[in-house]
Each structure stands twice: as C-alpha cells, then as structure tokens.
Amino acid sequence: MLEIIKTVPIEYYLLYSTVLFCIGVFGVLTRRNAIIVLMCVELMLNAVNLLLAAFSTYLGDAQGQIMVFFIMVVAAAEAAVGLGILVMIYRNTKSTDISLLDRLRN
Amino acid sequence: MVGIIGAGSLLASFLLTVMCLNQVGASGPIQSTLYHFMSIDRLSLDFGFLVDQLSVWMMMIITGVGFLIHVYSIGYMHDDEGFYKFFAYLNLFVFSMLLLVMGDNFLMLFFGWEGVGLCSYLLIGFWYTNRDYGTAARKAFIMNRVGDLGLLLGMFFIIKTFGSLAYKDVFAQLAGADPAMVTVICLLLFVGAMGKSAQIPLYTWLPDAMAGPTPVSALIHAATMVTAGVYLVTRCNGLFSMSPDAMHVVAIVGLVTAVFTAIIGLRQNDIKKVLAYSTVSQLGLMFLSLGMGAYVSAMFHVTTHAFFKALLFLSAGSVIHGMGGEQDIRNMGGLRKYMPVTFWVFLIGTFAISGFPLLSGFFSKDEIFANTYAHGGAIWWAMASVSAVLTAVYMCRLLYVTFFGEFRGTEEQRHHIHESPSVMTIPLMVLAVLSVVGGLLNTPHFMHLPGSQWMAHWLAGNGVNGTPIVPMAEVHLSASTEWSLMSFTTALALLVIVALYFVYGKVANLPVSDQKQTGFTKVVANKFYVDELYNSLFVKPTEALSKFLYQYADIQGVDGVVNGVGTGVSKLGAIFRRLQNGNIEYYLIGMVVGAALLFLTIFI
Numbered sequence: 001m002l003e004i005i006k007t008v009p010i011e012y013y014l015l016y017s018t019v020l021f022c023i024g025v026f027g028v029l030t031r032r033n034a035i036i037v038l039m040c041v042e043l044m045l046n047a048v049n050l051l052l053a054a055f056s057t058y059l060g061d062a063q064g065q066i067m068v069f070f071i072m073v074v075a076a077a078e079a080a081v082g083l084g085i086l087v088m089i090y091r092n093t094k095s096t097d098i099s100l101l102d103r104l105r106n
Numbered sequence: 107m108v109g110i111i112g113a114g115s116l117l118a119s120f121l122l123t124v125m126c127l128n129q130v131g132a133s134g135p136i137q138s139t140l141y142h143f144m145s146i147d148r149l150s151l152d153f154g155f156l157v158d159q160l161s162v163w164m165m166m167i168i169t170g171v172g173f174l175i176h177v178y179s180i181g182y183m184h185d186d187e188g189f190y191k192f193f194a195y196l197n198l199f200v201f202s203m204l205l206l207v208m209g210d211n212f213l214m215l216f217f218g219w220e221g222v223g224l225c226s227y228l229l230i231g232f233w234y235t236n237r238d239y240g241t242a243a244r245k246a247f248i249m250n251r252v253g254d255l256g257l258l259l260g261m262f263f264i265i266k267t268f269g270s271l272a273y274k275d276v277f278a279q280l281a282g283a284d285p286a287m288v289t290v291i292c293l294l295l296f297v298g299a300m301g302k303s304a305q306i307p308l309y310t311w312l313p314d315a316m317a318g319p320t321p322v323s324a325l326i327h328a329a330t331m332v333t334a335g336v337y338l339v340t341r342c343n344g345l346f347s348m349s350p351d352a353m354h355v356v357a358i359v360g361l362v363t364a365v366f367t368a369i370i371g372l373r374q375n376d377i378k379k380v381l382a383y384s385t386v387s388q389l390g391l392m393f394l395s396l397g398m399g400a401y402v403s404a405m406f407h408v409t410t411h412a413f414f415k416a417l418l419f420l421s422a423g424s425v426i427h428g429m430g431g432e433q434d435i436r437n438m439g440g441l442r443k444y445m446p447v448t449f450w451v452f453l454i455g456t457f458a459i460s461g462f463p464l465l466s467g468f469f470s471k472d473e474i475f476a477n478t479y480a481h482g483g484a485i486w487w488a489m490a491s492v493s494a495v496l497t498a499v500y501m502c503r504l505l506y507v508t509f510f511g512e513f514r515g516t517e518e519q520r521h522h523i524h525e526s527p528s529v530m531t532i533p534l535m536v537l538a539v540l541s542v543v544g545g546l547l548n549t550p551h552f553m554h555l556p557g558s559q560w561m562a563h564w565l566a567g568n569g570v571n572g573t574p575i576v577p578m579a580e581v582h583l584s585a586s587t588e589w590s591l592m593s594f595t596t597a598l599a600l601l602v603i604v605a606l607y608f609v610y611g612k613v614a615n616l617p618v619s620d621q622k623q624t625g626f627t628k629v630v631a632n633k634f635y636v637d638e639l640y641n642s643l644f645v646k647p648t649e650a651l652s653k654f655l656y657q658y659a660d661i662q663g664v665d666g667v668v669n670g671v672g673t674g675v676s677k678l679g680a681i682f683r684r685l686q687n688g689n690i691e692y693y694l695i696g697m698v699v700g701a702a703l704l705f706l707t708i709f710i
Contacts, residue, residue, distance in 0.1 A: 025698055029691060029694055029695055029698065098690055099689065099690070099691070
C-alpha cells in the first residue's frame with residue numbers, strides 16, 4: 001500500500017492541494033452565500049489535511065496524521081457552530097447573505 | 107489643647123536654650139554635625155549645627171519672645187476657625203528661625219532663610235479669603251525672592267573664593283582673600299539682608315505684611331524674622347570688616363531707611379502700619395550701626411527692639427481685639443479708661459522706643475548714636491538723631507491719639523470695648539518688664555552701672571576658630587562727649603514726649619482723612635508714592651510682558667504645537683478610517699493579500 005502511494009510523486013500532491021486551497025480561498029472571497037463560504041473554508045482545511053497526510057506518509061512520521069485528525073475535529077466543531085449561527089441569522093434576516101452582517105458595525 | 111502644645115513646645119525650647127546658654131558660657135561653642143549632606147567636586151556640605159555665643163543669643167530672643175507671643179496668641183486667636191493651622195505655621199516658623207541661627211554653614215542659614223520666608227508668606231496670607239491679604243502675602247514673598255537671589259549669589263561667590271560654605275572654614279581663610287571679591291560677596295549678602303530686613307529699596311512688603319494676624323506681626327515682622335538680616339551681617343562681620351566700601355553702603359542704606367520710613371510713619375493712621383514703619387526705621391538704625399562697625403550695638407538693639415516692638419505690636423493687637431477689629435486710630439481715643447493694662451504697657455513700649463531715660467531703647471539707641479558719632483562724624487550722628495526724634499514723634503502721636511482724649515468710635519464699639527483676658531495681658535506685662543530692664547544687658551562703660559558692656563563681652567567670646575565671634579567696637583570718645591551726646595538726644599526725646607501731649611490732646615490736631623491732606627503731608631500720607639512707583643516700574647511691565655507671552659508664546663506657540671499634533675493625528679485617523687468599512691470581503695481580501703505577500707517575502 002505504501003509503495004503504491006509512493007508511486008505518485010510528492011509534487012502532484014503539492015500541486016493538487018495548492019489548487020484545492022486556492023479554489024477555497026477564491027470561493028471565500030467571491031461568494032456571498034454564507035453556506036458556500038463555509039464549504040469553501042472546509043475545502044481549504046481539507047487541502048491542508050491532504051498535504052499533511054501526504055508528507056506524513058512520505059516521511060514515515062505519524063505526527064502529521066495526528067494533526068489531520070485534530071484539524072478534522074476542529075473543522076467539525078467549526079461547522080457546527082458556524083451553521084448554528086447561520087440558522088439564527090436566517091431566522092432573523094431570511095437570508096444567508098454575509099454582506100448583511102455589517103449591520104453589527106454601529 | 108492646640109495652644110498648650112504650641113506654646114508648650116516653645117517653653118521647652120526656651121528651657122533647652124537656657125541650658126545651651128549655660129553650657130556655652132561654661133565651655134565655649136557647641137558644634138555637632140548631624141550628617142553629611144552632599145559633596146560636589148571639592149565642595150563638601152554638612153548638615154551641622156553651631157551654637158555659639160551669637161547663636162544662643164538669638165535663640166534666647168526667638169524662643170523667649172516667641173513663647174510669650176504663643177501664649178498671647180491663645181487668647182488673641184481663640185475664636186478664629188484657623189486656630190490649629192495658626193499654631194502649626196507659628197511653630198514651623200520658630201523651627202525655621204532656629205535653623206537659620208543654629209546652622210554652622212551658609213547653606214543651613216539659607217534653609218532657615220527660605221523657611222521663615224515661606225512661613226511669613228503663609229501667615230501674612232493667613233486670612234486668605236481676603237483678596238488684598240493674599241496679594242500682600244505674594245508681595246512679601248516676591249520681594250524677599252529678590253533679596254534671596256542676592257544671598258544665593260553671595261553664597262556662590264563664597265564657594266568660588268573660599269571653597270567652602272562652613273563659617274569655620276570661610277572665616278579662617280579671610281586673611282588671604284581678594285579684597286575686591288570680599289566686597290562683592292558682602293554687597294550680595296547685604297542684598298539678601300535688605301530683602302529679609304526690609305531696607306530701602308526692598309522695604310515696601312513689610313507695611314503690607316500687617317495683613318497677617320497681629321501676633322504674627324509681632325513675632326515675624328518685628329521681633330525675629332526681620333532681624334535675620336542683622337544676624338547675617340553680624341555673623342559675617344569678619345567679611346564686612348575687610349571691605350570698607352561694603353560697610354559704607356550698609357551704613358548709607360541703613361541711615362536713609364531709618365529717616366525715610368520714620369517720615370512716612372508720621373502720617374499713617376492704621377495702628378499697625380505706624381508700628382510697621384517704625385520697625386523698618388529701627389531696622390535701618392541697626393544697619394547704620396552695622397555699617398559703623400558696631401556689630402554688638404546692632405545686636406543689642408535687635409534684642410531691646412524685640413522686647414519693646416513685640417510689646418507694642420501685642421498691645422496694639424490687644425487694642426484691635428478690644429475694639430472688635432478696628433485698626434484706624436482716628437476711630438479710637440480715650441482707650442486709657444477702658445483698657446488700663448494695655449494702656450500702661452503701650453506707654454512703657456512707647457517710652458522705651460522713644461529713648462526715655464533708663465528704659466531699654468535708651469541704652470541701645472544711645473550706643474548706636476555714640477558709635478555713629480565716633481566712626482561717622484557729626485553729620486551722620488545728626489541724621490540718626492533726626493530719625494530718633496521722628497520715632498519719638500510718631501510713637502507719641504500713636505499713643506496720645508489712641509489712648510487719650512475722647513472716644514471717637516461708634517456707639518456699638520463703645521459697648522464692645524473690653525480689656526483683654528489675662529492670657530493676653532500677662533505676656534504683655536512680662537514684655538513690659540523686659541522692655542524696662544532689657545537695657546541693663548549692655549550698659550555703657552562711662553555710666554558705671556552694673557552689667558557694664560556685659561553683652562559685648564559675651565559676644566566677644568571665642569568662637570570655633572578661637573577668635574572673637576563679634577569683636578567689640580572701639581569707641582574713642584571721652585566720657586564727657588558721650589554724656590553730652592546722650593543728654594542731647596534724651597532731652598529731645600523728652601521734649602517730644604511732652605510737646606506732643608499738648609498737640610494731640612486737642613481735637614483740632616487729630617489726624618484727618620487721607621483725601622483732605624494737602625501738599626507735603628499728602629505725599630507723606632501716601633508713603634511717597636513708592637508703591638505706585640514700583641507698580642509702574644516693575645509690576646506693570648512684568649504684567650504686560652506676561653500678557654504678551656501668554657498671547658503669543660503660550661496660546662499661539664505652545665498651545666499651537668500641542669493642538670497641531672492633536673489635529674494632525676485625528677485627520678490621519680479620518681483617512682485610515684475609510685479602510686474600516688465593516689465589509690467582510692474587504693477584510694478577507696486584505697488578509698489573503700497580506701498572507702500572500704508574507705509568503706512571497708519569505709520564500710522568494
């Protein structure tokens with residue numbers, strides 16, 4: 001199994017996660033729908049996870065995979081809290097547009 | 107209770123001073139250094155005390171007269187709401203004054219000097235809710251600053267010339283000092299003395315200082331603080347004796363002050379103002395004596411003056427107290443019947459200061475006149491005698507107008523008049539006794555009385571340097587000359603005392619209001635317009651300069667810079683504020699771009 005994974009060069013993983021991360025960043029920056037923004041954040045996190053897992057395997061060090069689990073737990077918690085907030089926002093504004101959030105400003 | 111603590115501490119100091127007096131008499135000066143104060147380069151300053159014959163003499167006056175005045179104050183100030191504050195200030199004053207005379211170097215003297223200046227300010231402005239009193243306090247403080255600057259400069263020159271501020275070191279090196287430098291030092295020290303002892307041209311604060319409570323006038327502005335200048339010159343007699351020019355200046359200033367202020371005193375109608383001008387005039391006589399090289403006579407006059415002037419001020423206070431705050435002698439008259447004790451002690455004080463035979467002022471003044479005649483000549487002596495006659499005139503005028511004739515105040519005042527309580531009259535009686543017998547401390551040689559020149563011998567005792575502290579002045583006059591000088595001045599004084607009784611016994615000669623004065627008397631009643639002159643010479647230009655500086659340097663300069671910085675920052679803030687528009691996308695873009703730039707700089 002390890003050998004099979006290692007047949008794919010590490011550069012491909014690097015490139016793939018970078019593309020994935022940039023898609024996430026782009027989504028966060030351009031989309032106004034809060035659900036999609038949250039999804040894009042997940043995408044960024046998973047890009048990092050992928051990279052961590054890849055390096056961990058290549059270097060034979062399990063610490064990276066521990067970090068992946070850690071990030072997954074945090075991401076789950078973040079999604080739960082974020083969606084909870086979103087539900088409340090939707091109830092109040094009948095919208096999930098994040099540009100409306102600036103009304104907290106004053 | 108406060109009064110007991112305040113006066114009790116003075117009594118304790120007095121008793122300790124008596125012990126010091128015994129010890130100094132038995133075994134010479136006591137010197138002790140408490141601790142090392144500071145060192146600058148080769149100059150070493152110690153916090154040390156020196157109690158020698160001269161210091162202990164001053165200490166006796168300060169604590170003795172001070173104690174009597176404290177006791178008197180218990181009665182005088184009993185219904186004042188600042189009773190506690192008053193005794194605190196008064197005790198602080200005595201502390202500073204003792205520091206002034208007990209220090210063993212010029213720096214300690216300067217500490218005390220400033221301390222008494224501060225207390226003088228606090229006590230003149232004691233009733234600070236009155237705007238005029240506050241102004242008078244400020245005036246005293248500022249005029250004293252002028253003198254203090256002279257003293258300070260004098261101290262700097264002493265350091266430069268002698269490399270030390272300790273009396274012992276300075277006086278030991280006198281022989282090798284540059285005479286020109288010594289003259290400069292003496293003149294600067296004398297400027298300090300002029301400020302503190304209210305000599306021309308720095309005398310105008312003292313009459314205004316009468317704004318303070320009367321015990322303050324007695325203690326600070328008659329008996330002790332104003333004599334600090336005399337003490338300073340006497341202490342530095344070695345320096346002054348080296349510089350005939352400086353002595354000459356001292357004598358001239360003293361004589362001019364004595365005559366000039368005595369003339370002003372003739373036309374004052376405020377009971378305390380008359381005494382104030384009288385004090386300035388007497389201080390002038392002391393400086394005349396110092397200028398003639400008769401240091402002992404000056405100290406002798408300081409002593410007797412402390413007795414009779416404290417007596418006069420306190421009995422004036424008793425009059426003011428009895429009249430319910432009235433100070434204008436035109437509204438008094440006939441008080442002899444209402445306040446017999448005050449009348450008798452005031453009479454003794456007046457006779458003592460006028461030179462009535464065998465009272466204290468008679469001896470001390472006579473000594474000054476004899477020295478003036480011996481060292482200055484007949485003209486100086488004649489001028490000094492004029493001031494003595496003037497003294498007798500204004501004092502007798504005060505006495506007769508206040509205590510003789512008919513009462514001229516309102517009906518209400520007539521009911522209010524009462525003799526002061528015994529807590530006030532007993533100190534008065536003690537001072538009256540001192541005013542009578544005080545002259546016996548230093549009776550002249552030629553009269554062959556007991557105690558002949560006792561004080562002069564005491565002060566001529568050896569100091570820490572093994573040389574006399576205050577050398578005795580040598581008067582080369584024959585006994586017959588001295589007798590005739592004395593008889594002449596005494597006869598004049600007696601003549602004045604008798605003549606004025608007839609002049610001011612009549613209603614027609616009572617003092618009139620200031621508006622009705624004409625010609626020369628108007629000028630005198632307005633104190634020669636010296637205050638007005640100083641006002642236009644110094645006060646007005648200073649105020650104009652302050653206004654100018656306030657307008658341009660402060661408001662436009664300093665405030666401009668400070669406000670400019672403030673405005674600049676808030677304008678900058680307004681620019682950056684636009685970045686904080688609350689739009690999350692902008693923040694995110696900022697974050698991403700920032701992070702990207704960070705990575706770029708790290709990796710490339």
